[in-house]
Amino acid sequence: MTITRWTPFSELAVLQNRLNSIFNDFGTPEGRSESLASGNFTPAVDVYEDAQKIVLKLDVPGIRQEDIDVRLENQTLTVKGERKFEKEEKEENFHRIERRYGSFIRVFTLPPTADMERVSADYKDGVLQVEIAKKSEAQPKQIKVGAGAGPKQVEAKTAA
Numbered sequence: 001m002t003i004t005r006w007t008p009f010s011e012l013a014v015l016q017n018r019l020n021s022i023f024n025d026f027g028t029p030e031g032r033s034e035s036l037a038s039g040n041f042t043p044a045v046d047v048y049e050d051a052q053k054i055v056l057k058l059d060v061p062g063i064r065q066e067d068i069d070v071r072l073e074n075q076t077l078t079v080k081g082e083r084k085f086e087k088e089e090k091e092e093n094f095h096r097i098e099r100r101y102g103s104f105i106r107v108f109t110l111p112p113t114a115d116m117e118r119v120s121a122d123y124k125d126g127v128l129q130v131e132i133a134k135k136s137e138a139q140p141k142q143i144k145v146g147a148g149a150g151p152k153q154v155e156a157k158t159a160a
Contacts, residue, residue: 017042041083041100047108051140054114054132058106061126062099068128070121077108077130 046057060068062083069080085101110116110132118133 041102042104043081043106045106049134052134054110054134056108056130056132058128058130059126060123060128063126065123068123070128070130072116072119075110075112075114075116077110077132079106079108079128079130080104 044059046055048055056077056079058079060081060083063081067082067084069078071078071080080103082103083099083101113134115133115135119130121128121130123129
């Protein structure tokens with residue numbers, strides 16, 4: 001069983017996103033599906049890290065790879081994209097449009113341990129995965145502990 005730390009503020013962020021969505025749709029008159037279709041959306045993202053890298057996974061289903069722009073500048077990662085509403089059907093034929101369309105932008109400030117030269121992005125099955133390697137000096141080091149003779153020079157070895 002894995003023990004996870006409970007963070008109450010993450011649940012508040014989810015609640016805030018849901019309320020924002022409700023209030024954004026509140027003023028829309030019925031039958032105005034075009035306003036729903038062209039509204040901006042914010043893709044969900046998971047960010048995690050391990051000893052070697054920082055990983056971001058963004059849910060961007062329905063967006064073509066050519067419509068995604070990933071840029072890295074001054075410790076800032078910017079992801080832009082657009083999900084286009086294809087008007088193959090007439091608007092009056094729709095009963096409901098719940099998926100969000102339009103452009104989005106997500107900006108992430110990276111820690112100083114991020115290696116700006118070793119970044120990769122992969123798009124598969126509607127998920128954009130961006131991996132940023134950590135600098136070698138940011139890798140954890142194992143320190144050999146000596147016994148009995150007092151402080152002396154110790155040798156640092158990078159953990160594998």
